[in-house]
Amino acid sequence: MPALKRPHIGFEAALGRRIDSLKISKVRACSECKRQKIKCEIKTGEPSCTRCIKKGHRCVVNNELHQFIEESHEWKSYCVSQLEQVRAAVHDLLRRNEMPDLSSYATHHRSPSIMEPGAPQAAAVIDHTNSSSAMAMTRENSQEPTLEESELVAAPMRSLYEVTKLRNLRSNLNSVSNGVSPSSDLEQDLISRGCVTLDEAEMLFSVYSLTINQFLWGGIAMVHPDLESVRRSSSMLTAAILAVAALHIPNNTDLLNTCYKEFVSLVSLSTLNRYHTLDDIRALTIGAFWLSDLSWKLSGRAVSIATEISLHQCVRKMLKGDMSQYQGAQVWYLLYVLDHQFSTAYGRPPIIREDVAIRNFKTFLECPESSQRDIRLIAQVTLFAILSKAYDLFGSDTDQEISEDSLLRIREFNVELDRWRLHWQPQHLVSPYVGSYPSKGVALHYHFAKFQVNSLSLRSITPSAKLSTDRKEAADMAISSAIATLNMVLEEPDIRNSIVGVNLYTHAMVAFSTVFLLKIAWNWKATSLNVDQAQVYNLVERIITLMSGVKASEKHITFHIANGLRRMMTHLRERECKRIEIQTDGIEDKVADKETACLDFGIFDENWNDFGNVMDIFDFLQPGNWPSD
Missing domain, CATH: 1.25.40 (Serine Threonine Protein Phosphatase 5, Tetratricopeptide repeat)
Structure with missing residues (x-):
């Protein structure tokens, strides 16, 4: 009788094979029959094969690997079931609280270090990158058009959203808040990772909060009372504050480089994010005001995010009596000053133009929450409104002489x-x-x-x-x-x-x-x-x-x-x-x-x-x- 062909099975970690891809035949012969290479017959109801009973041998079937595979499949099936339940529960919670869909949150996926034999590791990384950056064409839960409730004259993209109900076409108006940034991860920020000790971070936060922050119109760009609050709100804001503070401390280059690189990394990762908070914008403005090599880029990015989440509409809503838009309006005025300061400094046209929000600053100052720092901010707004008129009139052509x-x-x-x-x-x-x-x-x-x-x-x-x-x-x-x-x-x-x-x-x-x-x-x-x-x-x-x-x-x-x-x-x-x-x-x-x-x-x-x-x-x-x- 020809020998039974057994698949070549090595240690899984060494071969790098996934268990669910293994094709292994079930072992049926006992050890004695297999050694003698004879047929192993087990009668119904008998615990041992016929030959082992006759010879008085212990009948043992070596089926440990198959049992291991079956147990592995059972364990994975159980985990998948539990994960689906958790995912369904999270999706329901997000929907009830009118929060972004689960697919919009960033994931920290670690690519497996063990690949299939013969497949390069780079291929797995590329495959993960492609899958995570796949074009999302997901629709809202309610897919029926609501022509009766929609605005008659709206932005063209709003009409396109009403027709297609594609989530990524909708402006995330819910992000106009001072809530927690989706990218914020307290357990993964530079303090939790040990890049900066907690004592160092507290020292830097104190330097920024008590001195540097006050020069920016009474601390209007950082409203948190302590470091813990900042960390829970926005990792980017945390990194921006620590980097700017480190810039103002002598003989601390290593600490500055660490905080600076963390801030740049977070800014880069946030480039394609759809969901942002006011603290993310504040982080960009703080970086722009003090980090000379990033100022123009950060200024433009902050204005871009603000317009994306319709921050420019906050003042208009305040004019209609909605004083809950105070913080959004405050950040918009801050961006106006930031944009015009650096358009002046670089000799380039500003992005934000004078509109109803700029002309109606008195309504903002009449808000019950308005304070001395708002007066300082609006004074800057009105100053750059004057300078903008001069820019529009005279331009920036250095070869153009001003006429008499x-x-x-x-x-x-x-x-x-x-x-x-x-x-x-x-x-x-x-x-x-x-x-x-x-x-x-x-x-x-x-x-x-x-x-x-x-x-x-x-x-x-x-x-x-x-x-x-x-x-x-x-x-x-x-x-x-x-x-x-x-x-x-x-x-x-x-x-x-x-x-x-x-x-x-x-x-x-x-x-x-x-x-x-x-x-x-x-x-x-x-x-x-x-x-x-x-x-x-x-x-x-x-x-x-x-x-x-x-x-x-x-x-x-x-x-x-x-x-x-x-x-x-x-x-x-x-x-x-x-x-x-x-x-x-x-x-x-x-x-x-x-x-x-x-x-x-x-x-x-x-x-x-x-x-x-x-x-x-x-x-x-x-x-x-x-x-x-």
Whole structure:
């Protein structure tokens, strides 16, 4: 009799086979019959085979592997049944609470480390990636159109949703809340994973909450009372707060890199998420206000999410009496300021335009929940509404000279800015955390704005041009405003002491004012403009001393500003010495006009008075990529 063919069965973990894919024949012969290679016959009702009874042997059937497989199938069937019950229960709970469908929540699937023999491990990873990112075309539970209840005139995508009932076409209006972010995982955040100890996290949270947070209009972007509350609400907000706080602590580079990488990772993972909360948006705004290399990207992402969840409708609903939309409206105003600050800083058009929400800010301030920090925020909103009108009127073309007729409009903007300061500065009270900074900050931003608007009078104008009386008046106003900006930073204690904690826009405008004055003092000192070169150089040296002496991480923007200005001053003094030598030798006429009129700084060119193009002017404002190790 030919030998029975047995399948080649090795240890499952070594072979990497799944149990349910094994095809193994059931063992029927006992051990003795199998050893003798004879037929094993078992009569009905007998416990042993005929030969074992006759010979007096113990009849043993070796069927352990088959029993193991059967037990494995039973166990897996039981687990699948239990999982289906849990899934059904969760689905019912989500439906009853009008929460997103279970399929919208992120999963942390670990790909099996053991693959089928001959199949590359990458194939399993690719298969998982493809399955998790498959295009979802799931419909709502109620699939019948409701023409009687639908709006007659609505957004086109809303009508498409009404027809198809596809979940992914519907705006997630329920996410306009301060609830828990779907991506928040307390057990998997950087603290639970041990990347940052709890003591370190508490220290960083305290630094941010008591100091840095207060500079952002009384802490309007972080409303949680403690670290535990932040962690339970949004892992992204937690990482943003810790990263920004670490940026302001000296000799803590490793901790900063850890928190920074965690924040960047969470932002990247959230890119394609459909469901977000207000705290997710707050996390992006906090990162944008302080992390220089991410500011523009985070600002745009925050505005995109806000419009996706219809945050711009909150103020409109408040106008109709729904005061429950207060937090959503507050975040929308915060985004308006963020968007316009960085559109000014980068010289790019803003995304959020002036609409009914911006024009009806008084309704927001009349809300019972409104406080001093809302006054500080709305003051910024109204300021950038004025600057936006200037941007729309004059544009950002650096080659376009402002006409003489347009100089009258600059004078009108000056009047608007004067009124703005008179209206808002008295309403800013002393803060227990940052002293008189709120009130002094209004004056500082007033000087920023006056400098920015009046500097347009010199756009595309050469130092050799003859200036009209009106143009000279505006240019002198720009110079005096830039000097007033630096004097406030140097002389006002509450401004000087807060220079390390203020957001990136303030640093950019201080740097812009400084470079403007340096260029005026060098290129325009022979003109009739009201500029004192010695005074300018003295102010710049003092700004360098202030910026280089702050206590913060070496990656903080103030150190890069100080180093950049120091290089400029060194280059200026070297050129001044060469100019004096040339004059002494009596060959001044041989110096090329362009060489003396425009310094070869790379950033000292004719486009110095670009409207608000602050960030692109200074390469030292972009300190490079953050370490990846």
